[in-house]
Amino acid sequence: MRVPKLRNVVIGIAIFAAVVGAGLLIAQDQETLRVQSPVDASNDIFPVYLARLLGVPLTAGDAYTVHTNGPVAFPAMIAAIERARHRISFETYVFDAGQVAERFVTALEAAARRGVAVRMVLDSMGASSMDEAHIDRLEKAGCRIGWFNPVGQLEEANYRTHRKSLVIDGDIAFIGGMGVADHWGGATPDGPMWRDTHVEVRGPAAVYVESAFNENWIETGGVVEPDLLTHADAAGKARSLVVWSSPEGGTNALKLLYLFAIASARRTIDVQSPYLITDESTMWSLSEARRRGVRVRLLTEGDITDAKPVKFASRALYGDLLSMGTEVYEYAPAMMHVKAIVVDDVLSIVGSANFDNRSLELNDELNIALFDRGVSARLTADFEQDLRRSNRLTLEAWRARPVHIRAREKAWSLFGELF
Numbered sequence: 001m002r003v004p005k006l007r008n009v010v011i012g013i014a015i016f017a018a019v020v021g022a023g024l025l026i027a028q029d030q031e032t033l034r035v036q037s038p039v040d041a042s043n044d045i046f047p048v049y050l051a052r053l054l055g056v057p058l059t060a061g062d063a064y065t066v067h068t069n070g071p072v073a074f075p076a077m078i079a080a081i082e083r084a085r086h087r088i089s090f091e092t093y094v095f096d097a098g099q100v101a102e103r104f105v106t107a108l109e110a111a112a113r114r115g116v117a118v119r120m121v122l123d124s125m126g127a128s129s130m131d132e133a134h135i136d137r138l139e140k141a142g143c144r145i146g147w148f149n150p151v152g153q154l155e156e157a158n159y160r161t162h163r164k165s166l167v168i169d170g171d172i173a174f175i176g177g178m179g180v181a182d183h184w185g186g187a188t189p190d191g192p193m194w195r196d197t198h199v200e201v202r203g204p205a206a207v208y209v210e211s212a213f214n215e216n217w218i219e220t221g222g223v224v225e226p227d228l229l230t231h232a233d234a235a236g237k238a239r240s241l242v243v244w245s246s247p248e249g250g251t252n253a254l255k256l257l258y259l260f261a262i263a264s265a266r267r268t269i270d271v272q273s274p275y276l277i278t279d280e281s282t283m284w285s286l287s288e289a290r291r292r293g294v295r296v297r298l299l300t301e302g303d304i305t306d307a308k309p310v311k312f313a314s315r316a317l318y319g320d321l322l323s324m325g326t327e328v329y330e331y332a333p334a335m336m337h338v339k340a341i342v343v344d345d346v347l348s349i350v351g352s353a354n355f356d357n358r359s360l361e362l363n364d365e366l367n368i369a370l371f372d373r374g375v376s377a378r379l380t381a382d383f384e385q386d387l388r389r390s391n392r393l394t395l396e397a398w399r400a401r402p403v404h405i406r407a408r409e410k411a412w413s414l415f416g417e418l419f
Helices: 002-027 046-054 070-083 099-113 132-141 205-219 253-264 280-291 308-315 318-323 357-362 373-387 395-399 403-413
Strands: 059-068 087-092 117-123 144-148 165-168 172-176 197-202 238-245 268-272 295-301 327-331 340-343 347-351 365-371 390-392
Touching: 046 238, 046 253, 046 365, 059 070, 059 205, 059 373, 070 099, 070 165, 070 172, 070 197, 087 099, 087 205, 099 117, 099 132, 117 132, 117 205, 132 144, 144 205, 165 205, 172 205, 172 347, 172 365, 197 205, 197 365, 197 373, 205 238, 205 365, 238 253, 253 280, 253 340, 253 347, 253 357, 253 365, 268 373, 280 295, 295 373, 308 403, 318 327, 318 395, 340 373, 347 373, 373 390
Parallel strands: 087 117, 117 144, 268 295, 295 327
Antiparallel strands: 059 197, 059 238, 087 165, 165 172, 172 197, 238 365, 268 340, 327 390, 340 347, 347 365
């Protein structure tokens, strides 16, 4: 009996290795993109230039509010749900059981019972820990839930919707890095509150945030009725590009957005992202920015992380970044989950996408690139405050780290394209 068992183990290991190897091969960049921009971010024509190159609409008349951390963002989102008159479109990756979930379920349930059309797209993996009682309450109230890529579909298991958006009546939208879980709402027994950012947008850009939702609503089997395609009036002076991505061959608009943002910088680039893993294209873009004399600061999570293997893979790249003069910081007090980029104090990018291959190649993501100096100033102020609570890494200290740590980082970096 031992020989067949051993043979089965060997066969299993071989199949696993083959699957992982195929995944790594597919995930590798087919070519290195060397994106350059003759127009800088502060030029008044750059928003039009960028919109046409990405093939997405440029909206005008948007107004933004930055919500720093869950205790600020969640009350604003729930208040918007409570004021909804016609429809709510809500998509998220994480929807855990807990107190924060109870608050959202109560508000969504009440909205549905007063006649608001509530549609939800939940990732079947990220929301797998959702309370069954919450699902039952939502469905009994009339909320419609679409489950994205059911986990049993093995061919789709690696492709998740990581988008996080809430759209109220087609003219108010929230997007950012926060899911529905207690660790965004405050400290939990598992650790301190996560650091994160959401933005609220009012105006025409909200229509396109809902368009991204509608794409995944259709993919989960939902139907988009004509009366759901509405127009939002101007609410401010910001110009915006709503950019979303799905797994596809070639390069998607979201990755190009990141590369053009870096290419457009002439003075400063501030990137805040967990799971910071660069590929050849982003590394080339960052090195070119440094060659132009651009100050590049990268702020990522530190030892407090929810994904240690990804952290090791990320750290394997620090040496190259530090060698080119990039400033690298690790946030110390808690898990840092913000996804934000600010270029030359004028262009801001916020949303669900991390600065890594999984977000830029594999996941469904949703970001907004916006041109508003007030928003850039606010995000920069938050960035500066976070830096004061972070550890700056130096090349000398990094080169002196123990050999066994380097070996672990190198091993996990082999999977960087899948992270």
